[in-house]
Amino acid sequence: MLDVMARWVVKKRVLIVILSLLFLIPAGYGMNHTRINYDILAYLPERLPSVQGQNILNQAFGYGGTGILMLKNKSNVEAEALKERLEQIDGVEAVTWTSDLADVTVPREFLPTELIDQFYADDSTLMQIQFQEEAASLKTDQAIREIKSVLGPGTYFAGTPPMLAELRAQLESEMPFYSLAAVLFTLVLLGLTLPSFLLPVLIILSISVAIVFNLGLSFYLGGSMSYITAAVAGALQLGVTMDFSIFLVHRYAEERRTKDKESAMADAIRHTAQAILTSAATAIAGFLAMTAMALGIGGDLGMTMARGVFISVLMILTLLPSLILIFEPWIERFQHRTFVPSFEALARRIVRHHKPIFGLFLLLFIPAWIGYTSVDVVYDIDRLMPQNLPAIQNLDAIRRVFPSTESAFLIMDDTLSAAERTHIVKQIESLDGVKRVLGYDTLIDPAVPEAFVPENIKAMFAQDRYNQSMIQLMYGAYDERTTRMIEAVETIIRPYAGHAYLTGQAVLQNDLVTTVEDDSRRVDMISIAAIFLIILIAFRSLALPIILVGSIELAILFNLGLDFYLGRSMPFIGTFAIGAIQLGSTINYAILLVTRFKEELARQETKDPKAAMARAVSASGGAILSSALALFAAVIGIWMATDISLLGDLTFMIARGALISLTVIVFLLPAVLLTLSGFIARTTNGWPKHHPKAQAPMS
Template identity: 40%
Template sequence: MKKFGKLIAEKRVLVLIISVLLLIPSFWGMAKTKVNYDMLEYLPKNLDSMKGQEILDKKFSNAANSMLIIENMESKDVLKLKDNISEISGVEKVIWISDMLDTSIPKEILPEEIKDSFYSKNSTMLIIRYTDSASSEKTQKAIGEIRNITDKQCFLSGASAIVKDTKDLSDKETPFYILIAVILSIIVLALTMESTIIPFIFLISMGFAIMYNMGTNIFLGQVSYVTKSIAAVLQLGVTMDYSIFLLHRYEEEKLKFNDRNEAMGEAIANTITSISGSSLTTIAGFLALCSMQLSLGKDIGIVMAKGVLLGVISTVTILPALILMFDKYIYKFKHKTVLPDFSKTASLVSKKYKVFIAIFLLAFIPAIFGNNHLKVYYNLDKSLPENLPSIIATNKLKEDYNMTTTHFALVNDDVPPYKRTEMIKKIEEVDGVDKVLGYDKFVGAAIPESFVPNDIKDLFKKGGYNLILVNSKYKSATNEENNQIDEIESIVKSYDKNAMLTGEGVLTKDLVQLADKDFKSSNAISILAIFAIIFAVFQSISIPILLVASIELAILINMSVSFYMGTTVPFIASIVIGCIQLGATVDYAILLTSRFKEELQNGLNKFDAMEKAVKESGKSIATSALTFFGATFGVGMISNLSIIKTLCTMMARGALISMVVIIFILPSILLVCEKLIAVTSRNWRKDSGFKIDKKTAV
């Protein structure tokens, strides 16, 4: 490692040239990486609801459609608008009442099902089908053109329109996320570090790592908009520790070596050894998300684990080169920091440890209660601002056409028509069903099959399947809706065991069931993985339990704060926050415990050892936590996307809570359990060769 460190120091110009050149493929990869704005696509493909979505997309082109509500417009003008929309590239067809009947026929004498499907009060509805998927560039462009040729009396809704608005809002806000994260990180570092220049050097170094991470996402094919939005700020907040450690180590080595290259080489070697354990815990926390059945977890987990690894590589290659290049300027602009020396804090936690252990035990009661009663929402459109055009249109669709949610039943063509008619009648009797539309509603003794227009046939019969639309009065993710889905599915399966039920309500029901399993599995795996790493670092059975318990308290407090504030959080936050907070902040606990162990091995009694450990590591823990807070807090304040806003707010809050727990609560736990630790740990008081630097931190 020393040879590697010295090589980096001596070849610093070459290192920077290579680093800059690597930005070229990174920019290319970033530009070519697709972004997925449809969260439901992350459900497992083996679910019946997802198989149904695939059939709707491939056979019926129904997964990519929009409903256009037009208010106070004469039929002739609606027809003209319909024709104009039909000519737009990316639009397959536009369906309206004119495809079935002459528009001169008064709507009052139309069959009830047809009239209610296309008319409501002073409005009418057009169904627009697209040639490509909802999130495709062609469909998104078509939606933009449709909006250009329609006016304020027209409202475009549906999954495709929601994807368009999500994309536009996310793309507009993401650069501001990075900007505010950088500004707040600079402010925090400028106040907590002794040099005015060093925050900029740190951020330049991290900027390289962030660009490499975003560029290498091309190997994944695509990333979610959630990952794209938070990856840069999260990587910045999580990996800044390593930069702080390298600088402090370099400053110490300079006192031992006259040659700067020798000092930096030694600093690099020691940094690699020291941050390997802490980076592994962070990587483990993120990789635990890959265990989720909802593949959004895998998306976030892989990107962030990769980001941490690249952050480590950048810290021991690019950052040393930059520090050596700007060495004289770093120390030219020095100032005092605003952080206290933590001597009073250290004395307090060492002397009043019984009080803090009582607080630790008592804090679990409200924390567990709040966490267990935290309200979570699964309606994905709820994560978007109410003033978005697609959300306004979706709400209008629900109010005017009673299309709160729509279920799609796919039944095999082999089921006889009379059986399908019987099935539709049973579905109509289910509580909360507003109306049912199917091909067999349009044919019968009064209307021969030959009279049914091809557009209607294509809408309901295609590829060996019959499509039945069930409009529900209930909202998705409610008990009423879920019970309704179970009853409809039971009816449909009794006529065709291979039938599939899909749609927003069904997909959301699957999402609820998966989320509960994912929450348990991802948290269990992250705890076990981090437990194993801490066990390897300290060669102890008790220390991993104590450290993880302290961070778990911080996580529970973080989650419970949302409950006590009356906040309902998106389901994804309840799943990923635990893994992220555990992986990102357990470093603080490792640092404090390592320093405590070292001081015990230096011959101090446990109280003096803890006092010194808190005093010496407090600044490093505070700097790291405040940087993490700064990188995420600003994003939480400015984001209009509820998922991003909630995730970043909870991560920022979690960093501060973890900091407080580690500085005030963990010392009391370690002091009370010190005898137990000595019995269950190898070389606890005897020097085992493992050292943590006295002046630096991870």
């Protein structure tokens, strides 16, 4: 099968290039028209009561995203005029201010205390802007542009909608630099490690076609992806699959020494396809593990990357060989010597001291685990955004005047009586962390007939079958006291499940924390189990999956825990993404070393494991180094180019993880394999037998 495919690729190389170029047209269209979702909370699972409540709030009350606007040194008349102007903007559902609940001509000192505390502080007043659609929609984005155009001095506009609109603008301006940095850094790396300056161009061209195909498919398969996926998928796909192309290039050079170019390429494809497919399977398994997450962003990133690896493999086995054959005369013209360090001296030292190194390997799990379990994880989305965004700076200014701007929404349907609703509200009002509850049942006496209730009160708090109340919080969304308060409210309304819902930004963010914590454990278990099974089948061994997965897990624990020792925090996305990405993309380093070790054992007459390991490290060290640096080079540019801390921290951890995995595989894994060589031989089908007493010179 592989032989037939290889001969077909060689024969149809011009057709393959033409078809690839033609398919770029619809793929490029799809990539440019894929909708980017900037709201992470939109990926929370629909089964959560908070998400169901938010949907009711959106549908019944027309509430999408919510923004806050502080006016400084404005009279009530000026504030009311601005409010009316904002309400005329397309995309704005309502602007809530004191005039909705009391006559604007009434002096502040005569207003009820709860209204004064809600809307006034010193010389400032606060408005709440409800949008018709979700915070990250294009309609909301356009409304925000219009709002900003009518705001003058002394106004401070903040909240999730303006923050996401500004994030969109910043990311769109930065993304071209992500691609440019990835290409430039990778070109430099490959230019040093490959024997021709043209080969890196052909490799990047082939994988770039695969990236466009992959990102373009998102449009035809659903039409949207998260901004995190949009920002990192291309660079990550380049870094993860780069070593597949290096496998092919090296094998072709080897075959070309004794064969014509067509025969050499056919044999190179046939011989490397199995190794590439095995390596791709481990990467795909790691990415697919993220699709088991309840948080939809994991499935978005995981499926996009798994699909990208598969498409890259197709391009590396078809388009890249075609380009190499077509441009071979120019490849030879631009040849140069490579700059790959020798690993012979290092290999001898590792083999000579393998027992102490094995002890070090075991001991390193202790600080790695301590760091991993102790690192501070940041879930506060505001902290993970660029701090130079106007919405973030305005929020800081608002919080200095109104320390608590957080609110939650309690939604109850008409199956609850007025007495039941009042009882629930009274219980909530007594909780620590609740400043006040504003709603139909707190503003309108139950004895007042509905016909006498002002229409503006009805519109704000009673629609269709639902009543909603705004719970003003004393503390921030990520304060432990707010978490306890949310849990207490959920306990109060639990007997009314399906009829009473607690939602709002603070509640959704609290659910984000619990969802990610559960997802992280699930992703880790699935990715480890899947890759364990792949190695088990590939090597027909019980010991090797344990050793190889254990080695990469040490690297992962160190990567995740290193921020604890550096006094840094880790973004929440790292808790589930790094483990799957690092395991899936760097386990290949370990597989490459073990495969070469097995070959060297089988090749030697003495079957001495020490000599075999020394040769294995010397032979595979350069390839492992190139693979790790390829992943590092592809993503480190995003960290350098972005001001978005969530993206910067994520890509820095991926790049750092590649180097940590490189260190573990080259420096520690050989010692582990040597120390446990007897165990490996006994539990591995077809493992070469060796003679422990045989010695080979190590110097």
